[in-house]
Structures are given as C-alpha cells and as structure tokens.
Amino acid sequence: MMALGRSTDLDPEPVEHPAVVNLSATLNSGQVFHWIATENGFAGCIDQTPVHLMQSELDTPGANRIGAAVRKYLGIHHPIQKILRTFPDDPVMLSAVQFCPGLRVIEQPSWECLATFLTSALKQVSHIRAITLLLRERFGRPVELDGMRLHSYPSPSAIARLTLADLLACKLGFRAQNLLAAARLVESGELDLLALRDRPTKEALDQLCRVPGVGSKIANCVLLFAYQRFDCFPIDVWVARALRETYFPARAKISLKEMQVFAASYFGPYAGYAQQFLFHHWRLTKGKR
DNA sequence: ATCCAGGATAGCG
C-alpha cells in the first residue's frame, strides 16, 4: 500500500542519527519470520498493512520522512550509538557488534510476536518461517502489494475458532495445542496483551508464562520484540552456547538460572539488544548455516 | 541414519 518514504505526515523530531539499519540482517535475524525478499527489498505486513521495505530508501538522507509505522516497526528512532556504548567492553561483544552494526531490535505487534514464538519452540529459523507463512496464508487476511498477494497474521479470534487438526496441518506438531490455547486465552480476555504494556516487567513475565508453552525464553522474546523491554534477555540454545563458551569456559555445566543472573548484571540496561547481536553473530558464524 | 533446532514441562530424587 504505502511504500517507504512517501508519507507526508510531519515529523517534529528529526531522527537523532541517520538510519543505519541493515534491513536484510534485521529481518532475517530470527526475531521476525514472514518477510519475503523481492528484487529491491522485502515485502510483508506490518500488522494489517502491507509494506514494501527498501534498503535504498533507508539509506537516503531524507529517511526521517519514512512512514511513521515503518519507523516505529524498524526502531529507527532507537538511540543506537548510546545503546552500543552501554554494552560491556569485551572482545566477544565487540566482534558481535562489528559483525553486523546495522542489526536492530524491531517492534512487533504483541499477538503476532507471542504466537510466532509459541510456534518456535525447538525449531530452526527456516521451520518457524515455513509455519508462519502457512498460518498466514490459510487463516490470515489477504492483502495485495505491488501485484503480490500477502497475508496478515491471523488474529486471536481467527485461530481460536480453528480445530486442532487445522493447526496440525500447518506442521505445528506439539505446538498446535499451545497456539490454540493461547488464542483462546486472548480471545476470552483472560490474557490482556494490551494491559501488559503498563505492567512491570516481572509481572508481565509471569502473565505470559501462564500461557501453556510459554516459559522464560519465549516470555522474554515477547517482552523484548513486542514491548521494547530492552533489558529482557532471552536465552536460547545459541545464546546459551555463546555465554558458556565466552564467560564460563572452564565450567563443564552451567545452569540456565546462573546464566540469567549473570546476564542481568553483566550486559546492562540494553541487555536484550546485546543479546540480539550475540545471537545473530553466533548463529551465522558458529552454526555454518 | 543420526543429530539438532530462538523450549517447556511433568516426574523424579
């Protein structure tokens, strides 16, 4: 519908730093799974709105005239230099940032984020992507963009009225029941994703963990990627590996709890942002994928 | 063929 850089709405506050966002890295760094590469950018939906994102438009000087929804989604307003300065000054952190300085933590719609990470459990990024695109195709709202047919993520109510078999047919496996239960919790109002915005982090984590299939890791992902709680530090297999090998090299075993305690004190107020650099770097260099 | 993936959880000691 609206391409980058065509918005006419006034922006009273110019972007503090020019947008130095690496679009492809950001959209393929395991925080969002539905963007489709095109000849000159990426096509997908921001919530219900189809958008064609282009690196070239992010790089042009007038980038602060990019549509407000896009700016918000991509975190273009994040004070990235300031954030980077809060990171611990160690060689591993440094090389992770140097590996991909344009990586950003984006801001996703809460339901979409919760649902996709529910389906992410014990799955590779490519699998999560396949599942997400299937769910969108079958149960999302179809929209058109530059001759392409895209789909928004299915709403809680759309999923709540499905059968288990519908979801199993999307390769969800043991995650199907969890997604169905989550959709019904949101649909019934028992889980209020809007209200989470105003709750303290600890309480929001507890609320999210009441959803079957959501534990510490996924809850932290949702708070980080949807609610912009930059101190939240999800620990998946890759980050756990990075932490063990880097900060506890002599120890045979290190518990998840120990790593959480360490991360909370070591990485600073933007620990979650640091975590995303570590994850991206580790997965792409140590994972040979 | 075997191992592993942006995990969570029940059951056990």
Add this chain to the structure above:
DNA sequence: CGCTATCATGGA
C-alpha cells in the same frame, strides 16, 4: 532445587 525424558517435524 537440579536432572531427565518427552513432545513433532524437517533440514543439515
């Protein structure tokens, strides 16, 4: 508290 088996599915 910590440890373990188990849960589907597909790519490497």
